[in-house]
Amino acid sequence: MTIVNIDDLRLAAERRLPKLFFDYIDGGSFSEETYRRNREDFSRLALRQNVLADSAEPDLSTDYLGQRRALPFMLGPVGFLGLYSRQGEQKSALAAHAAGIPFCLSTFSIASLADVRKATNGPLHFQLYVLDDRSLMNELLAAAEDAAAEALFVTVDTAVTAVRERDVRNGFRSITRVTPGLLASFCRKPGWLLDIAAGGQPSVRALEHRADFGKGALEQAANLSRRIDKKLSWNDIARLRDRWKRQLIIKGVLSPEDAEKAKSIGADGVVISNHGGRQLDGAMSTIAALPAVRAAVGHDFTLMLDGGIRRGSDIIKAIGMGADGIMLGRAYTFGLAAKGQAGVAEAIQILEREVSITLTLMGCGSIDELKKRRSHFVFRQHATAQEGIV
Numbered sequence: 001m002t003i004v005n006i007d008d009l010r011l012a013a014e015r016r017l018p019k020l021f022f023d024y025i026d027g028g029s030f031s032e033e034t035y036r037r038n039r040e041d042f043s044r045l046a047l048r049q050n051v052l053a054d055s056a057e058p059d060l061s062t063d064y065l066g067q068r069r070a071l072p073f074m075l076g077p078v079g080f081l082g083l084y085s086r087q088g089e090q091k092s093a094l095a096a097h098a099a100g101i102p103f104c105l106s107t108f109s110i111a112s113l114a115d116v117r118k119a120t121n122g123p124l125h126f127q128l129y130v131l132d133d134r135s136l137m138n139e140l141l142a143a144a145e146d147a148a149a150e151a152l153f154v155t156v157d158t159a160v161t162a163v164r165e166r167d168v169r170n171g172f173r174s175i176t177r178v179t180p181g182l183l184a185s186f187c188r189k190p191g192w193l194l195d196i197a198a199g200g201q202p203s204v205r206a207l208e209h210r211a212d213f214g215k216g217a218l219e220q221a222a223n224l225s226r227r228i229d230k231k232l233s234w235n236d237i238a239r240l241r242d243r244w245k246r247q248l249i250i251k252g253v254l255s256p257e258d259a260e261k262a263k264s265i266g267a268d269g270v271v272i273s274n275h276g277g278r279q280l281d282g283a284m285s286t287i288a289a290l291p292a293v294r295a296a297v298g299h300d301f302t303l304m305l306d307g308g309i310r311r312g313s314d315i316i317k318a319i320g321m322g323a324d325g326i327m328l329g330r331a332y333t334f335g336l337a338a339k340g341q342a343g344v345a346e347a348i349q350i351l352e353r354e355v356s357i358t359l360t361l362m363g364c365g366s367i368d369e370l371k372k373r374r375s376h377f378v379f380r381q382h383a384t385a386q387e388g389i390v
């Protein structure tokens with residue numbers, strides 16, 4: 001099939017993956033209202049068209065998370081990449097680094113931090129779920145230091161895991177081992193099955209020394225998700241701030257008050273995120289939440305944004321509304337599931353091309369110029385340019 005955009009990669013992923021995994025990636029929580037809002041609210045924003053501006057080949061490099069990066073977006077943390085394609089974490093990191101952008105490894109990964117670091121020397125970040133098993137959490141933090149992770153993203157929007165109804169119907173949460181029915185569904189996706197089977201039974205590398213988490217990725221995942229600390233508070237985050245000396249980013253903030261708290265306990269930034277519409281259904285979209293958060297924290301505090309990014313224009317709109325950088329979730333995961341490392345590279349290239357064309361047609365020479373004149377370039381569809389929000 002011809003792949004033109006991210007939606008095409010999504011369809012290709014659906015073809016290659018067992019339904020159980022495709023639905024896990026694609027779905028949101030409950031009525032999937034927030035999941036849809038994340039996409040819909042981008043279309044309420046308009047881009048300024050400026051002509052005859054000689055802005056072909058705009059410069060897409062920009063600063064976020066303390067460094068100059070080749071592109072204004074990076075690969076965010078997505079659980080179990082190694083179940084969608086063998087060595088999926090390493091492949092995603094390699095594709096990101098080839099494009100000059102960072103990769104953030106999830107706590108819920110098949111590969112360990114050391115595995116990913118062995119595969120590539122590029123910019124690596126680690127996403128942490130605070131675990132009630134503090135010794136395991138300390139091991140993960142030490143591994144992140146050893147692997148030279150630049151920043152720690154602490155995810156805070158999962159006090160409880162919301163119900164993702166597609167997963168319930170597929171039995172995703174209750175499966176801890178491969179049953180005959182599951183095996184039959186796997187056999188209907190031979191391309192995926194042969195790829196995964198070639199690596200033997202997948203298991204979570206960081207848990208291999210912990211027999212109490214069980215055997216095999218499905219059982220380990222079920223046990224690990226039970227260990228996410230449900231009583232996590234701002235005090236715990238403050239303690240983590242003392243423990244982790246490099247950049248600390250709080251992932252999963254939507255309100256200006258929470259962003260201000262994150263700033264006041266010494267975090268280096270936040271990710272405006274609703275977990276891709278997978279947690280609080282009914283929450284506002286991230287793009288709608290962004291302007292008030294930016295207004296609350298001022299201009300020197302790092303704001304990343306994720307949620308519903310499927311087009312280059314989404315990236316430009318989010319930066320226009322105040323984000324420093326963007327994190328991809330499903331967009332690159334669909335690429336990985338469809339075609340492995342080449343699919344992640346393709347997702348990055350598709351978005352890069354769309355960002356470049358869009359900036360050119362806006363008469364904007366670079367992402368940095370967009371950041372300097374945000375409200376000039378991006379504004380609410382039904383407002384005048386002057387009413388655009390910086």
Ligand SMILES: Cc1cc2nc3c(=O)[nH]c(=O)nc-3n(C[C@H](O)[C@H](O)[C@H](O)COP(=O)(O)O)c2cc1C
Nearest residue numbers: 025077078079106155275276306307308309329330
């Ligand atoms: C399959 C899947 C697994 C995810 N796993 C994690 C995770 O382990 N840790 C985390 O902080 N966020 C996780 N997320 C959330 C993403 O980091 C991100 O917030 C979300 O995907 C952004 O929305 P988008 O996919 O619509 O771009 C996951 C998202 C998906 C789709």
